Amino acid sequence: MLTTHPFDDDHLHEECGIFGVSQTEGAAALVALGLHALQHRGQEAAGITTFDGAMFHTHRAMGHVAGNFDRDDVIRSLPGQVACGHVRYSTTGETALRNVQPLYAELSSGGFAIAHNGNLSNAMKLRRELVRRGSIFQSTSDTETIIHLVATSSYRTLLDRFIDALKQIEGAYALIVMTPEGMIACRDPLGIRPLVMGKLDDAVIFASESVALDVVGAEFVREVEPGELVIVQGSETRSVHPFAPLSPRPCIFEWVYFSRPDSIVDDQSIYSVRKNIGAQLAIEAPVEADLVIPVPDSGVPAAIGYAQESGLPFELGIIRSHYVGRTFIQPGDKVRHLGVKLKHNANRALIKGKRVVLIDDSIVRGTTSLKIVQMMREAGAAEVHMRIASPPTRHSCFYGVDTPERAKLLAAKHDLGGMTDFIHADSLAFVSIDGLYKALGETHRADIRPKYCDACFTGDYPTSLTDHDDTTAVDQFALLAERVN
Structure with missing residues (x-):
């Protein structure tokens, strides 16, 4: 099969793009437009989840945003004033519908939808521990690990359980989370993966790149800071910083290749x-x-x-x-x-x-x-x-x-x-x-x-690489055993 651009076959590919909006009519249509602007960040699959105040609604599909989310019947099936979406290029987990995001689960606190840009460098280790404790995974995506960490946390409030989960993961993430209580957007403490915040009338918008705000006519407000959680509940927005401050290390390849040329990243x-x-x-x-x-x-x-x-x-x-x-x-x-x-x-x-x-x-x-x-x-x-x-x-x-x-x-x-x-x-x-x-x-x-x-x-990695180091150690042990035998 020919790919869309043969010369892109040998380029590095970003994993995905995310877009979320809170408190606006026709939220799903707005998210679909935002995902169009982020299509370059992931071309394997796309998904949108909405919340109408009582129920969550999700539509996920393989392929591009166009053809899947430019149909009236699909948008009508996604009612609600709160929505988040995701375009995917897989780096962990096979290319299958079960791995297409946003991922959704019913927790004790209610529905929980999550869209993730990045990769967790200790997801395999955490997954093994969670499965050993009884968790049942429905996908092979590293993102699902976050859901299980939230579900099994002993903290009382959902926000505290979410922060508890984040403190257990390593690697890079920009996340948009939807719950019945509202929307949460956050970046990893080093800010490796990008996330920006905008406004459109009374709506708060989050996106992987500023160009997605331009496309929907939103005003750029600021970047979500490394290690910051922005919580949107109705008309109120607040921010928490639960991590110890670190010197940011955003991915330099955003400037070389990943971001669209018409985007602004870190004021550049x-x-x-x-x-x-x-x-x-x-x-x-x-x-x-x-x-x-x-x-x-x-x-x-x-x-x-x-x-x-x-x-x-x-x-x-x-x-x-x-x-x-x-x-x-x-x-x-x-x-x-x-x-x-x-x-x-x-x-x-x-x-x-x-x-x-x-x-x-x-x-x-x-x-x-x-x-x-x-x-x-x-x-x-x-x-x-x-x-x-x-x-x-x-x-x-x-x-x-x-x-x-x-x-x-x-x-x-x-x-x-x-x-x-x-x-x-x-x-x-x-x-x-x-x-x-x-x-x-x-x-x-x-x-x-x-x-x-x-x-x-x-080769200067800014975080621990637990899964890679564990795999390397296993491979080296197997090689040594083979030589001994």
Whole structure:
């Protein structure tokens, strides 16, 4: 099956996007619009849950928001003034309807719906303990662990039980929770995953990105702070900070790739930061060439910055068709290759005989970069130089990003020369880690307490990795036993 964008197959993928609204008529329709704006954050499945003051209503489906939530009968089946929604790209749990969020359960305090962006790095350990104590799980999602922790907490109030659950989990999370008492939105103490707050008349809105507020006509109020819980009950909003304060470490890849260019994150324009990265890349890795060409669509802002800084012409050397459906054909290898050209084709008349600089946001396995370089050569390019608007991705992410195991990351297996040979480019260069921080307004990456989570580049993980460490220990023990036997 052809994916929507073949060049995206070898990118890192954010796990999901969340959107919630409290105290507005037609809440489900508003959430559907917000999820449309967040579709880039998760394209496998979508779901919406509403509360009408007496009952919870949920509709979940595989596929995009369009086609599932643009029907009047679906929206009519989701009454209520409070609603939350989720778009999913799975990193934990298989792709199945039972894992599509929001997840819902009936607790002793009433209904409990939860939408989660992120990944819990100790979910497997907690799940084993909960099952041992009698919990029965209905999904393979790490998010369900939170529900069981709330259900089994010995604290009296629902808020205290929820805080008790949060204090037991590790990793990254931005959460929107719905209960009969109201809505709760929160971020993990390091703020690894994003969450913003807005207002639309009397309605309070939460979203993974500010662009979702723009789409529904809401006013941006502020970011939910790392470690903060915002509680909305009727017309009242209050905030609690139950965790010890930590130096925030938001995911740096939000600026490199995940967020839409028209979003604002941490008071910075994503589009402007990506242009800055491209300009820094031109300073660090200049090359004699004729054209700067972005890899569509994520490489465009960085390519503009590279072209402006280097003085080289910016041109659309790869043309993307927006009109090829997701399931155009079930191809064999030969037809699959042709299908890629259906969606992305070289602008041959522009490229022939030229020395081109290709700008992309990242290299993961390297297979996409190989295809793009090959496309340029087939179009007659005299030289093909690749420039990447992030440092080499050498480490896996455990915080809600779909990263291949480390052995499959090109930069973990090869040095720069080996990577250049693998993709068949004339030259290859990445922006440095200090250059990336400079593009974000920092002088450099501090060795102690860096401002962002950049573990995929540096291996500097800001939290414990309980499940990974336990699995590694088991694997090492099995390997040792095998050698002994």
